[in-house]
Amino acid sequence: MMRLLLDTHIYLWSVSNDPKMPKKFRRDIEDATHVYVSTASIWELSIKSARGRLDPNGERAIDELEQKPFIVLPVQFKHARAVRDMPDLHRDPFDRLLVAQARTEVLRFLTVDSELSEYFDAAVPA
Structure with a gap:
């Protein structure tokens, strides 16, 4: 059972069919049992939108999340x-x-940001 959380840019690439999306990630998303997108990603995109730093694909990604086959993961305490x-x-x-x-x-966190992968190599706090 593969459960994924998409980094913000992976979510954007996914909904816009961007060629920057690694083929392996596309397969992983198709094969996953659950694919999550965080409300933090929508918050991040909304801030970029308000600052005029988001293209039409990004705007669409904000507005259409609930119509996509992803599970919205709310930020919890x-x-x-x-x-x-x-x-x-x-x-x-x-x-x-x-x-x-x-x-x-x-x-499993899908990202192309190599710095973020270091968090998964570090010990998880007890």
């Missing part, structure tokens, strides 16, 4: 609290929250 116990490997608060969600919910 346990996710926000888990960020506190993470090593300081990455500065982006959205990325840190997504990693905390993936670790807390035991989801």
